[in-house]
Amino acid sequence: MTMPVYFDCDTGIDDALALAYLVAQRHADLRGVGTVSGNVDAAQAARNTLDLLAVLGRDDVPVAVGEHDFLTHPYDGGAPHVHGANGIGGARLEPAGRPVDGRSAAQLLVDLAHEHPGTLRVVAVGPLTNLARALQLEPRLPELISSVTVMGGAALVPGNVSPVAEANIANDPEAAQAVVSAGWPVTLVPLDVTMAHVLEHEHLQRLEDAEQEAPRLLASMLGHYFEFYRDIFGRACSAMHDPLAVAVALGTAVADAAPRVPVVVDTGDGPGRGQTICDLRGRYRGLADHPEATCRVVLGIRSDFAEDLTRALTAPAPAAAAGVSA
């Protein structure tokens, strides 16, 4: 049994790695990608995604352009200092030569939910604007999907765009609040774990030395990202935010702490704007699940994810196999 997946992204260097990792998982069946403004604008993210899918042998996957602006405020130009001006560290990909899907990303998600009732896994690694729009389009969406996994937030560690806020959530706090309060099963993969699973120089070297084109291409993007993280970690390396969310969604990374707790997003205009406020007050007696909560917050990952990711990206020709099964 393969798992049908909708992937929502703002491609983005780590989005690109996440997409390649997702395509490499034989038990996952990528049915569609929606893009959103975040690291780059939604249109550029769609171009990057189409071009990368071509390299990965997955021209069959529809790519829909999603929201350019956030729910209550305009897109502000993204994060070129992190991801480069084109979002993929200046790497030049062959243009895919096929168009984007005519639907909005939100409509594509709704359509896929109806095509795969009860089984679609939603993985969102950018701002949550498309998911919020999809909830507006189809109020029954929470009953139709299997799970929502979000790279975003910071629970018991500092944020990355403010002392308490992480970029995906901070870009569109109103959308994030709509998503965490929609009653569907949400799993947050926050900075607590994504900053703890870091790609080091030795992993990068293995991508560079790979026989296939895709890992060498991803390695060429990572130079920019590694340099950005030099200021954060004190050495050139990189957090693997988005790939880890994919791995959690597909069960290839196993959480050793992921309590189900009340989560609310700060949508005010104060210094806490964009914070994912997770009620972890139960931690001193072992963090039991709250009976009525619908969000899990991943606080620990058992496996060596940087190793798993590197192996998956350099494994022989998984993309073609996945393409056949799709």
Place this chain on the structure above:
Amino acid sequence: MTMPVYFDCDTGIDDALALAYLVAQRHADLRGVGTVSGNVDAAQAARNTLDLLAVLGRDDVPVAVGEHDFLTHPYDGGAPHVHGANGIGGARLEPAGRPVDGRSAAQLLVDLAHEHPGTLRVVAVGPLTNLARALQLEPRLPELISSVTVMGGAALVPGNVSPVAEANIANDPEAAQAVVSAGWPVTLVPLDVTMAHVLEHEHLQRLEDAEQEAPRLLASMLGHYFEFYRDIFGRACSAMHDPLAVAVALGTAVADAAPRVPVVVDTGDGPGRGQTICDLRGRYRGLADHPEATCRVVLGIRSDFAEDLTRALTAPAPAAAAGVSA
């Protein structure tokens, strides 16, 4: 050389322990106590403080009643579920038989700062209303004092009255924001460390078995507190919030991590109200001090504080000695 100290409190069971610990330190010279509403109202806190000082042999210390209400909202009845209706776990103390000081707590603090220019240590273990009032009374106060140590806030751990807010700060966020932004050297002793230094049953037993009256009296208060913490920790024990702040202020507890970082208090009306937002984004490369920050945030204590506290409270007759030196 003794250190002149002004102690601001809302006595309170752990305030009572903090006061006894402070009086037991021979290098500290307690010059005055101000009370504020928090665990109980300011007037009850003053009665508790006067009565406890009598037991400790320190009837020489002026006790001033401070603010009943917070800067922008009224006192709401305190925390009888934590500290008991009288604030000291139902313990009955002999009435001290002397009146409170005629001044407000804020005025007492200002007067002491002028009497001990540059050397007064301010230790605040309740809401920061009196300190904010004192800053209004005497704008030069930051230049006159040596240091301000505050039990309050939560940096990288959950709050205790909301998912992100600690009680002292949450009671009067506006006052806390005035204190952390006043430019004087503030040391925050947050839940990050106070929840990690816990009095256990064996410590309680040693207080109960002491020869002196004071530790036995403190033990009689602690029954109530231990029961409250059973729900938090899954066993009867108690966090030592306020005593630890005194120990940090006096140098008897040594921090092994206390970066100087920007701190701002969330004074909005959203879910983050009362949070101490500490900019700890530098943690991945070692948390260097920020050049312009004036607040230290204590994140780790090297010593076994529960042991140190128990020893200090059961040591032979330190109170009388301190009384003579005062």
